[in-house]
Amino acid sequence: MAEDITSNSPAQVQPQLPFLPFALPDIGEEEIAEVVECLRSGWVTTGPKTRQFEQAFADYIGGGVEAISVNSATAGLHLALEALGIGPGDEVIVPTLTFTATAEVVRYLGAQPVFVDSDPRTLCIDPDAVEAAITPRTRAIMPVHYAGLACDMDAILALAARHGVRVVEDAAHAFPTVYQGQLVGTLNSDITVFSFYANKTMTTGEGGMVVTRDAALAKRVRIMRIHGISQDAFARYTSRTPAWFYEVVAAGFKYNLTDIAAAIGLGQLRKIDDFLARRQQLAARYTTALAGMPLLLPPDAPAGSSHAWHLYVIRLTDGAHVSRDELISGLSGRGIGTSVHFIPLHRQPYWRQTCALTPQQFPVAEAAYDAMLTLPLYTKMTDADQARVIDAMRELVS
Numbered sequence: 001m002a003e004d005i006t007s008n009s010p011a012q013v014q015p016q017l018p019f020l021p022f023a024l025p026d027i028g029e030e031e032i033a034e035v036v037e038c039l040r041s042g043w044v045t046t047g048p049k050t051r052q053f054e055q056a057f058a059d060y061i062g063g064g065v066e067a068i069s070v071n072s073a074t075a076g077l078h079l080a081l082e083a084l085g086i087g088p089g090d091e092v093i094v095p096t097l098t099f100t101a102t103a104e105v106v107r108y109l110g111a112q113p114v115f116v117d118s119d120p121r122t123l124c125i126d127p128d129a130v131e132a133a134i135t136p137r138t139r140a141i142m143p144v145h146y147a148g149l150a151c152d153m154d155a156i157l158a159l160a161a162r163h164g165v166r167v168v169e170d171a172a173h174a175f176p177t178v179y180q181g182q183l184v185g186t187l188n189s190d191i192t193v194f195s196f197y198a199n200k201t202m203t204t205g206e207g208g209m210v211v212t213r214d215a216a217l218a219k220r221v222r223i224m225r226i227h228g229i230s231q232d233a234f235a236r237y238t239s240r241t242p243a244w245f246y247e248v249v250a251a252g253f254k255y256n257l258t259d260i261a262a263a264i265g266l267g268q269l270r271k272i273d274d275f276l277a278r279r280q281q282l283a284a285r286y287t288t289a290l291a292g293m294p295l296l297l298p299p300d301a302p303a304g305s306s307h308a309w310h311l312y313v314i315r316l317t318d319g320a321h322v323s324r325d326e327l328i329s330g331l332s333g334r335g336i337g338t339s340v341h342f343i344p345l346h347r348q349p350y351w352r353q354t355c356a357l358t359p360q361q362f363p364v365a366e367a368a369y370d371a372m373l374t375l376p377l378y379t380k381m382t383d384a385d386q387a388r389v390i391d392a393m394r395e396l397v398s
Helices: 029-041 048-061 073-083 101-108 127-133 153-163 215-225 233-237 259-270 272-290 324-333 349-354 363-371 383-397
Strands: 066-070 091-095 112-116 138-141 166-171 191-195 208-212 312-316 372-375
Touching: 029 048, 029 259, 048 066, 048 208, 048 259, 066 073, 066 215, 073 101, 073 166, 073 191, 073 208, 073 215, 091 101, 101 112, 112 127, 127 153, 138 153, 153 166, 208 215, 259 272, 272 312, 272 383, 312 363, 324 372, 324 383, 363 372
Parallel strands: 091 112, 091 138, 138 166, 166 191
Antiparallel strands: 066 208, 191 208, 312 372
């Protein structure tokens, strides 16, 4: 899932070269103006900017969806599962190759995450592994659209329909990703959750969006994101007639997005097509320049689909002269930040111990982890910045 903890700190950087971070948000004057307007309005928590952002996002996605903003994608995933009634005794299938948030929200509800391996080509969740993991206790599948490439949603949705389970898409990496002509968020899953964390394709600093066509699920998410209260503060305080009364109808959470964050999101959303075009350009340049090196490069989307290119993840192959860790160190020494997406959850102490996981259960994710790293890719990256990365890769890998 989306929120990854990455160090961009340079190690032994050549002093004459500026440090290139692994990721950098692209905030401009449009976002700053939106925030200033918000601050001057006197309404800074969930209010008019948030509603405007939600409507703009729903309009962009299309397909008759409702969009509910939240303060993180983690919160959105939690609310999604809660709205579906997931609870103790239930199982939810998740990939091991993801950020811990994908699995931890299952535990928030007292349910059990069931970890499965990845497709060796795409590193998205493997539908065959999903099918093998389904039991009578399975209530939901949570596919993660890895790095910005959509999972095999036809296979996953067919499995869900056949076994009577729900589907919540972790789309933290996948805005705007197209799957077979449809934007992720408009497929036939129950709920889709996007992330606007600082390193995503667009950002609100922290934040996320829950998207669904199901009016009942949308209503439940809205109530539960603000303390289980039947009417939000904006509706109460902007009414021309006294509207002080409200009812607490459930033990909810404090997951609402602020107007300040939504103001940033409005500026970012207007630029998303330009952001996507630049990411596609950078990814294509990497793919051309790195071809022929002892690397497994990320696949592009098939015809009729498109890749959001949140991440550009490479894997070293047998012909490489360095290990993954040596390559990370060598790039850092040349002033280039990288990351690893992800340390599989079966390697993390909590999940390993709690769920009795072993590397042998996940051969694809295990092999990928040992060989993978994520190269810098962000819209403010210049062609000269990227040339530095490519030149360093040629020097270190070939």
